[in-house]
Amino acid sequence: MANGTGGSKDPILVVGGGIGGLAAALRLSRSGHDVVVLEKAAQFVEIGAGLQLAPNATRVLTSLGLMDKIREVGVFPNRLRLKTALTDENLSYLDLGEGFIQRYGAPYVVMHRNDLLTILLQGCQEQPSIELLPGKEIREVENQPDGVIAVCADGTSYRGKALIGADGLWSTVRKKFSDDAPVNSGYVSYRGTVPTDRATAHAPLDEVVAWIGPNLHYVQYPLRSGNLYNQVAVFKSDQYLKGMEDWGNSEELEEKLSVTCEHIRTAMPLLGRDHRWPMYDREPIDKWTIGNITLLGDAAHPMLQYLAQGACQAIEDAEAIGMAFDREPKNVTEALAMYERARTIRTARVQRNARLWGDMWHIDGAGRLMRDELFKTRDPDDHSHIEWLYGKRDLLEVRP
Numbered sequence: 001m002a003n004g005t006g007g008s009k010d011p012i013l014v015v016g017g018g019i020g021g022l023a024a025a026l027r028l029s030r031s032g033h034d035v036v037v038l039e040k041a042a043q044f045v046e047i048g049a050g051l052q053l054a055p056n057a058t059r060v061l062t063s064l065g066l067m068d069k070i071r072e073v074g075v076f077p078n079r080l081r082l083k084t085a086l087t088d089e090n091l092s093y094l095d096l097g098e099g100f101i102q103r104y105g106a107p108y109v110v111m112h113r114n115d116l117l118t119i120l121l122q123g124c125q126e127q128p129s130i131e132l133l134p135g136k137e138i139r140e141v142e143n144q145p146d147g148v149i150a151v152c153a154d155g156t157s158y159r160g161k162a163l164i165g166a167d168g169l170w171s172t173v174r175k176k177f178s179d180d181a182p183v184n185s186g187y188v189s190y191r192g193t194v195p196t197d198r199a200t201a202h203a204p205l206d207e208v209v210a211w212i213g214p215n216l217h218y219v220q221y222p223l224r225s226g227n228l229y230n231q232v233a234v235f236k237s238d239q240y241l242k243g244m245e246d247w248g249n250s251e252e253l254e255e256k257l258s259v260t261c262e263h264i265r266t267a268m269p270l271l272g273r274d275h276r277w278p279m280y281d282r283e284p285i286d287k288w289t290i291g292n293i294t295l296l297g298d299a300a301h302p303m304l305q306y307l308a309q310g311a312c313q314a315i316e317d318a319e320a321i322g323m324a325f326d327r328e329p330k331n332v333t334e335a336l337a338m339y340e341r342a343r344t345i346r347t348a349r350v351q352r353n354a355r356l357w358g359d360m361w362h363i364d365g366a367g368r369l370m371r372d373e374l375f376k377t378r379d380p381d382d383h384s385h386i387e388w389l390y391g392k393r394d395l396l397e398v399r400p
């Protein structure tokens, strides 16, 4: 098994050029490492629509020097609001204004996910120490006595002093650590954008709003300096439970959301329907590093999107792995072990809370009435439920 190799001039190999992989490449290059990013797709691109970035991620993006570019295309909402999906009643909100920014040291941002990827990509392209290689599907990765090796589907192979598997939910690299499989939640998500002036019903343009209801929710917020409007519909599919192949199709979407309030029904005709995302996560694992090979982002800890933290945690990982290399410059194996010790505990808590948050959003019956009452009486200045997530912390500290 590989050991040490801290003094090696070999690059760090990053498998996967999504948000997590590119953020890690950029962070590691800032610490003086050469990095090679091996991406399966022919281009570095993100499909999908909006992305919410909480201050635990925007603090890292600020320290990477990307905030000016994010400011040009992102939106800085004033409030996160929860409403009921059936009756459009206000439940609670979180003020994201100056007090929030002071408290957490960075803003809450919403932006198009491809805008973030483009900013990360440009940041990487500006670094001579980062080599970006699209069209490279990794099939095998191995520790070697003097580092690591990655073998591609096209027969080429790459050597490095360390390898970071940032290859997403269906990770190939993860198979080295676990024989687990993604867990299908039975929920499906539709999302898309429209020009804001064409949106048939939108919430106040300085808010991110989630309408929550029994087995479904709907989210709206503006993107791209307010010119685009993002919409997401999520529902639990009965067709999935019945084992139907075409589960969660657009007819089922119409049927499930037909019970929602007028605002949602007016907004829905312009919701993107050409693609849908079945919602998966995995059980947390406590070991994702062997020798000089580790995982990052969805490959390590895929989560349901209800806390809007999957990309945020991948960005935290990028900072944490950079810090670990800074603290252990002479021993790659120990740097990765240090990264794993801190991140497995933190991200397991986020994964589990994402599920719980989904259960709370989608509950029905007496539970729903109790939840609504609790939210309605919540003090909007109460940060006790998010401090652990958004608050400043040493990302290598071993605590949840």
Ligand SMILES: Cc1cc2nc3c(=O)[nH]c(=O)nc-3n(C[C@H](O)[C@H](O)[C@H](O)COP(=O)(O)OP(=O)(O)OC[C@H]3O[C@@H](n4cnc5c(N)ncnc54)[C@H](O)[C@@H]3O)c2cc1C
Binding pocket: 015, 016, 017, 018, 019, 020, 021, 038, 039, 040, 041, 050, 051, 052, 053, 136, 137, 138, 139, 166, 167, 168, 169, 170, 171, 172, 189, 191, 277, 296, 297, 298, 299, 305, 308, 309, 310, 311, 312, 313, 314
């Ligand atoms: C509906 C929805 C809404 C969401 N909303 C939010 C949100 O508001 N905020 C938030 O923080 N998160 C959100 N997320 C989660 C977020 O999108 C993901 O957590 C994040 O994109 C993960 O990034 P990643 O780089 O780890 O993985 P990915 O984005 O999956 O990137 C993996 C990359 O690896 C490449 N790859 C795969 N296999 C190989 C291989 N064998 N060899 C080489 N390359 C390979 C892929 O092509 C891809 O480019 C949401 C998710 C969903 C589904």
